[in-house]
Amino acid sequence: MSAPVLSVRRLRVEFPRRHETLVAVNDISFDIARGEVLGVVGESGAGKSLTGNAVIGLLEPPGRIGGGEVLLTGERIDRLSPEAMRHIRGKRIGMVFQDPLTSLNPLYRIGRQLVETIEAHTEYKGAAARRRAIGLLAEVGLPAAEARIDNYPHQFSGGMRQRVVIALALAADPELVIADEPTTALDVSVQAQIIALLKRICRERGTAIMLITHDMGVIAEAADRVAVMYAGRIVEIGAVRDVIGRPLHPYSAGLMGSIPKLDSDLDRLVQISGSMPRLTSIPSGCAFHPRCPRIFEPCAKLRPDLAPSGQSHVACWLYNKVPTNAEAAP
Amino acid sequence: MNLAPLVQVDSLGRVFDVSRPWLERVTQRLARQYLVAATDVTFSIARRETFALVGESGSGKSTIARMIVGLIPPSAGTVVIDGISMSDRAQSASRQVRKRIQMVFQDPYASLDPRWRAADIIAEPIREFDLTRSRAATNARVNELLSLVGLDPVDGVKYPHEFSGGQRQRIAIARALASEPEFIVCDEPTSALDVSVQAQVLNLMRDLQDRLGLTYLLISHNLAVVRHMASRVGVMYLGRVVEIAPAKELFRNPRHPYTRMLLDAVPHLDQAQERQGSVEGEIPNPLDPPKGCPFHPRCCHANARCRTEPPAMMAAGSASVSCHAVEEGRI
Numbered sequence: 054m055s056a057p058v059l060s061v062r063r064l065r066v067e068f069p070r071r072h073e074t075l076v077a078v079n080d081i082s083f084d085i086a087r088g089e090v091l092g093v094v095g096e097s098g099a100g101k102s103l104t105g106n107a108v109i110g111l112l113e114p115p116g117r118i119g120g121g122e123v124l125l126t127g128e129r130i131d132r133l134s135p136e137a138m139r140h141i142r143g144k145r146i147g148m149v150f151q152d153p154l155t156s157l158n159p160l161y162r163i164g165r166q167l168v169e170t171i172e173a174h175t176e177y178k179g180a181a182a183r184r185r186a187i188g189l190l191a192e193v194g195l196p197a198a199e200a201r202i203d204n205y206p207h208q209f210s211g212g213m214r215q216r217v218v219i220a221l222a223l224a225a226d227p228e229l230v231i232a233d234e235p236t237t238a239l240d241v242s243v244q245a246q247i248i249a250l251l252k253r254i255c256r257e258r259g260t261a262i263m264l265i266t267h268d269m270g271v272i273a274e275a276a277d278r279v280a281v282m283y284a285g286r287i288v289e290i291g292a293v294r295d296v297i298g299r300p301l302h303p304y305s306a307g308l309m310g311s312i313p314k315l316d317s318d319l320d321r322l323v324q325i326s327g328s329m330p331r332l333t334s335i336p337s338g339c340a341f342h343p344r345c346p347r348i349f350e351p352c353a354k355l356r357p358d359l360a361p362s363g364q365s366h367v368a369c370w371l372y373n374k375v376p377t378n379a380e381a382a383p
Numbered sequence: 384m385n386l387a388p389l390v391q392v393d394s395l396g397r398v399f400d401v402s403r404p405w406l407e408r409v410t411q412r413l414a415r416q417y418l419v420a421a422t423d424v425t426f427s428i429a430r431r432e433t434f435a436l437v438g439e440s441g442s443g444k445s446t447i448a449r450m451i452v453g454l455i456p457p458s459a460g461t462v463v464i465d466g467i468s469m470s471d472r473a474q475s476a477s478r479q480v481r482k483r484i485q486m487v488f489q490d491p492y493a494s495l496d497p498r499w500r501a502a503d504i505i506a507e508p509i510r511e512f513d514l515t516r517s518r519a520a521t522n523a524r525v526n527e528l529l530s531l532v533g534l535d536p537v538d539g540v541k542y543p544h545e546f547s548g549g550q551r552q553r554i555a556i557a558r559a560l561a562s563e564p565e566f567i568v569c570d571e572p573t574s575a576l577d578v579s580v581q582a583q584v585l586n587l588m589r590d591l592q593d594r595l596g597l598t599y600l601l602i603s604h605n606l607a608v609v610r611h612m613a614s615r616v617g618v619m620y621l622g623r624v625v626e627i628a629p630a631k632e633l634f635r636n637p638r639h640p641y642t643r644m645l646l647d648a649v650p651h652l653d654q655a656q657e658r659q660g661s662v663e664g665e666i667p668n669p670l671d672p673p674k675g676c677p678f679h680p681r682c683c684h685a686n687a688r689c690r691t692e693p694p695a696m697m698a699a700g701s702a703s704v705s706c707h708a709v710e711e712g713r714i
Binding site: 242307316326 | 440634
């Protein structure tokens with residue numbers, strides 16, 4: 054079996070401040086295989102976008118990678134120079150962000166932006182690059198690609214712009230696409246089209262996709278596996294079917310219960326009291342313990358690590374074996 | 384018990400003038416341009432029910448909400464709340480009507496004044512409408528409202544930036560409740576919130592409705608939220624209401640092709656990974672809406688009549704729907 058396309062090992066993202074260091078992403082590990090969609094889900098402040106930015110080397114200073122490794126097909130990329138990293142972005146890792154207007158230059162025709170990317174990262178030049186750009190636009194479902202390649206970004210609707218951004222991300226045939234909330238700014242009917250497009254690309258090109266979103270519905274629809282993040286850590290990771298159908302971690306279970314469903318007549322939604330802790334005051338032990346309905350002895354003292362439980366991996370003392378010296382630990 | 388509907392909206396319409404400035408129009412010979420945000424919208428809201436308007440962006444649902452509370456005047460039609468016409472300036476300006484209608488906005492970061500303490504924000508309607516006799520009574524009422532929405536009364540001295548998004552929305556709800564309204568218009572009240580916080584706010588809204596006998600108009604693009612909260616639902620598309628039905632009926636048996644498409648497009652949690660029908664196209668430019676039925680370019684049931692003649696609302700069981708195909712029994 055070949056190495057996974059992306060392998061993240063004990064990654065830590067921190068923000069140094071004058072008297073302390075805030076840890077925004079703490080010790081997370083996951084793999085994405087070829088042709089796989091890994092969903093990363095969590096509420097605002099969980100650290101999901103920072104994880105994506107750390108992988109592509111786009112952390113805003115003073116944020117920095119404080120430890121761990123990021124491997125792209127087995128090679129470490131977290132220690133590369135900004136110059137080398139720029140070469141990897143766009144060529145080997147494509148990116149799709151929430152707001153397509155931030156990824157497109159409003160002053161350039163979309164054709165010019167596509168051709169520029171293709172010429173920078175592939176051996177296609179000139180007319181060949183333009184033909185490839187038209188091919189890409191057709192592939193992402195832009196009607197009349199040949200005519201519309203000379204339009205400016207403002208001449209497209211939101212859904213069409215996001216298609217152009219996806220074409221841009223695919224320009225150099227990358228191994229990995231990181232999509233950060235790609236459908237959040239779109240209406241549901243257009244969202245469904247973009248999800249279908251991402252799945253098709255994954256299936257036809259074998260691209261690995263890291264899909265970052267807060268929307269469990271998008272994950273259920275698009276992802277193969279899902280990682281649930283809370284306060285900078287992965288609390289549960291497993292196949293979508295398992296995590297959504299039988300969530301193990303009390304946070305995942307609460308998250309699933311709090312989503313209103315189209316086909317249920319529940320009078321009240323499950324509600325997790327409180328809110329996500331701030332970075333300056335992450336609770337000791339399991340970060341979820343102050344809000345957890347099933348808290349017991351070790352939770353406030355010891356931090357659980359991800360460990361296998363059934364088909365998934367979960368970081369919770371309900372499923373993990375509590376070390377025998379739990380009482381003695383600080 | 385008064386059985387007449389609390390809110391009666393009749394052929395409400397709104398046109399915005401989005402023309403270029405006069406000089407540009409003259410020099411470039413441009414025509415005036417109008418955007419029809421809402422046309423011929425008719426519905427009623429009974430006491431103590433939650434009526435939801437659902438639709439995608441640009442469908443005109445917020446415009447309707449703003450016309451109902453009187454933030455913008457309608458270009459056509461009337462809004463009558465408890466027998467009092469809102470377009471009649473003499474009547475609607477009377478403070479007695481105003482205080483019975485309140486609004487909760489989408490973005491709790493923008494709807495609260497950052498320089499005011501939470502307690503002052505909540506006390507403003509009480510002072511404005513002279514609802515209490517003394518400062519002590521006002522403070523007592525503010526504390527009562529804070530506890531009612533699940534906040535600690537000691538938090539009243541804090542400023543909005545010291546609260547999380549969900550807590551801010553609770554403050555916005557407390558402010559809306561301060562004038563003891565009967566009718567609250569909620570424009571996307573949970574769209575800016577995380578799901579676990581959204582659940583808290585939706586549960587709170589239901590509890591308050593039960594305790595205080597409130598009537599809600601809920602504006603949302605989220606069908607699952609609408610399904611959870613509403614007793615009746617109006618579906619909007621390009622400024623028109625295309626279907627009105629009791630919530631259960633609408634979700635079990637959607638009639639209008641647009642409603643069906645919308646329900647199909649919602650991602651399901653329960654592993655319906657491969658969807659049957661695919662969704663085509665996008666909402667047309669409202670500056671240049673299609674002739675006839677506004678949905679016909681995306682509709683698989685469209686025929687010649689749909690392309691020329693706009694359909695009228697007609698009753699279909701407990702629902703009403705505006706669609707030629709439904710009327711002719713083609714679907």
